[in-house]
Amino acid sequence: MKDNELEIIYSDDNPAIEKDDSKCIQCGYCVRACRDEVTVLKMYDINQTREPVCIHCGQCANLCPTEAVHEKFDYLKLKKLLSKKDFVKVISIAPAVRVAIGEAFSLGEENYEGKIVAGLKRLGFNYVFDVTFGADLTIMEEAMELVNRIKNNERLPMFTSCCPAWVRYAEIFYPEFLSNLSSCKSPITMQSSMIKTYFAEQEQLDVRKILNVVVAPCTAKKAEVKREEVNRACEYFKVSGISDTDYVITTRELISLFRDCDIDFKTLPEEKFSSPLGKGSSAGLIFGKTGGVMEAALRTAYYFLNGKDLDRDAILFQDVRGTDGVREASVNLGNVTLQVAVINGMKNAVRVLDKIKKGEVFYHFVEVMSCSFGCVGGGGQPKLTLLEMKSRKNKRLESMEKEDSHSKIRLCHQNPEIKEIYEKFLNEPNSEIAEELLHTTFVDRSYLLGGGHHE
Numbered sequence: 305m306k307d308n309e310l311e312i313i314y315s316d317d318n319p320a321i322e323k324d325d326s327k328c329i330q331c332g333y334c335v336r337a338c339r340d341e342v343t344v345l346k347m348y349d350i351n352q353t354r355e356p357v358c359i360h361c362g363q364c365a366n367l368c369p370t371e372a373v374h375e376k377f378d379y380l381k382l383k384k385l386l387s388k389k390d391f392v393k394v395i396s397i398a399p400a401v402r403v404a405i406g407e408a409f410s411l412g413e414e415n416y417e418g419k420i421v422a423g424l425k426r427l428g429f430n431y432v433f434d435v436t437f438g439a440d441l442t443i444m445e446e447a448m449e450l451v452n453r454i455k456n457n458e459r460l461p462m463f464t465s466c467c468p469a470w471v472r473y474a475e476i477f478y479p480e481f482l483s484n485l486s487s488c489k490s491p492i493t494m495q496s497s498m499i500k501t502y503f504a505e506q507e508q509l510d511v512r513k514i515l516n517v518v519v520a521p522c523t524a525k526k527a528e529v530k531r532e533e534v535n536r537a538c539e540y541f542k543v544s545g546i547s548d549t550d551y552v553i554t555t556r557e558l559i560s561l562f563r564d565c566d567i568d569f570k571t572l573p574e575e576k577f578s579s580p581l582g583k584g585s586s587a588g589l590i591f592g593k594t595g596g597v598m599e600a601a602l603r604t605a606y607y608f609l610n611g612k613d614l615d616r617d618a619i620l621f622q623d624v625r626g627t628d629g630v631r632e633a634s635v636n637l638g639n640v641t642l643q644v645a646v647i648n649g650m651k652n653a654v655r656v657l658d659k660i661k662k663g664e665v666f667y668h669f670v671e672v673m674s675c676s677f678g679c680v681g682g683g684g685q686p687k688l689t690l691l692e693m694k695s696r697k698n699k700r701l702e703s704m705e706k707e708d709s710h711s712k713i714r715l716c717h718q719n720p721e722i723k724e725i726y727e728k729f730l731n732e733p734n735s736e737i738a739e740e741l742l743h744t745t746f747v748d749r750s751y752l753l754g755g756g757h758h759e
C-alpha cells in the first residue's frame with residue numbers, strides 16, 4: 305500500500321466491516337487508522353496477497369467521519385425480530401459498553417448499565433445478562449490454564465486470547481505463537497455457549513427458540529462469533545442450524561436502536577440484570593480496559609496457587625495499570641514470581657513479539673488487546689474527535705477502575721453465580737465439559753499473505 309493512497313479496499317466477504325463508496329470523501333482517515341495505529345496495512349503487500357488483509361478491529365470505521373466505512377449493520381435485522389413472539393429474546397452487555405454509551409446522550413462516562421438494562425427490557429428482551437459474568441468465567445479457565453502451564457513449564461509465554469482482532473493478527477502474521485495462545489474462548493463466546501446450553505436447560509427452553517444477542521464495543525466480535533470452533537450448542541444438543549450467538553451489535557448500533565425505537569435513554573430508570581448469568585465481579589468488569597485481563601487473571605491465579613485470597617490492599621497490581629503501549633512487570637504471587645507484559649494497541653505488538661521470538665526477553669504471561677486503551681477504545685464505540693480521543697478514552701478507563709475500587713466482589717472466583725455454575729454444570733476449571741464448551745482452537749492463516757511477510 306503506497307503512502308499516498310487515501311482509501312482502503314474491503315473484501316465483499318469481510319464479516320465485520322464494509323464501505324459505502326458513495327459516502328467516501330477521500331479524507332484518508334481509514335488509511336491513517338489501519339496504517340499508523342493498527343499497522344496492519346504496513347504488514348502486507350497487496351501485490352502478493354491480491355486481497356486486502358483485515359483483522360476486523362474497526363478502528364477505520366471508528367475514525368470515518370461520514371459513515372462511509374462502517375460495521376456490518378445487524379441492528380435493523382434485530383429490530384424486525386424483536387416483534388416476533390415465538391422466540392425467547394436474550395441479550396448480554398459487554399463490560400466496556402456501559403462506560404461509553406452515555407457520551408451519545410450527553411451523560412459522560414459513568415457506568416450506565418442500569419439504564420441499558422431498562423432500555424433493553426423496553427425493547428422486548430426477556431432476559432438481559434452481563435458479559436462480565438462471561439469474563440469471570442474466562443478468568444476461572446484462563447488462570448487455571450496459566451497455573452498449569454507454569455507448573456509444567458510448557459508453552460510459555462501464555463498469551464491472552466480474548467481479543468479476536470489479536471487472535472486473527474497472530475493467525476496471519478505470527479502463526480508460530482498459536483500454541484502459546486490461551487485455549488480459552490472469549491467472554492462473549494463463553495457467555496453465549498452457557499446461554500445456549502446451561503441456561504437453556506435450567507429454564508427448560510428449546511434451544512432453537514432462543515434468540516441470543518450480544519452488545520459489544522467491538523466489530524471483530526461480529527467475525528469471531530461466526531467461527532465454527534466457538535459454536536458448541538449444536539454439538540451439545542445434537543441439533544443443526546443454530547449458532548451460539550445470533551447477532552452481535554456494537555455500542556453504536558445499540559444507540560441507533562434506542563433512537564429508532566424512541567427510547568429516551570436519559571430518563572430511563574436503573575434496572576438490574578437478569579439471573580443466572582447477570583452477576584459479574586469487578587475483576588471481570590475491568591476486562592474492558594488495557595491491563596484488566598492481566599490483573600483479573602493474576603488475582604485468581606494467586607488464589608489457585610496459594611489456596612487463599614490476596615489481601616484487599618494487595619489486590620491492585622499497579623505495575624500493569626496505566627496506558628503505556630508496552631508495560632512490563634515482575635509480579636510476586638506467593639512462591640512464584642511471574643514476568644508479565646501488557647501490550648496496549650496492535651501497533652505495539654511487533655517489537656515485543658519479535659523480541660520474544662529472538663529469545664531477547666522472557667515472559668510467563670502476556671496480555672494483548674488490539675485497540676488502544678483496550679475495549680473501552682473499541683472500533684464499535686461512540687466516535688470521538690481526534691482532539692478529545694485520548695481524554696475520553698481515559699475517562700472510560702477511569703470509570704472502570706473507580707467501579708473496581710468500590711466493588712464488594714473484586715475476584716472472579718468469588719462471584720456467587722460463578723460458584724453456582726461450577727457446582728451445577730461445569731464441575732471445575734478445565735474439566736472435561738469446560739474444555740468442550742469453553743475452549744477453542746486456532747488456525748494458521750499465514751497463507752493469506754501469499755508468501756509475503758513484513759520482515
Ligand code: SF4
Pocket residue numbers: 312321337338342344345357358359360361362363364365
Ligand atoms: S478493520 Fe482494522 S485491520 Fe481491517 S481495515 Fe479497518 S483498521 Fe485495518
Ligand code: SF4
Pocket residue numbers: 360361466467468469470521522523524525673674675678679680681682683
Ligand atoms: S481490544 Fe476489545 S474492542 Fe478492540 S478488537 Fe480487541 S476485543 Fe475488540
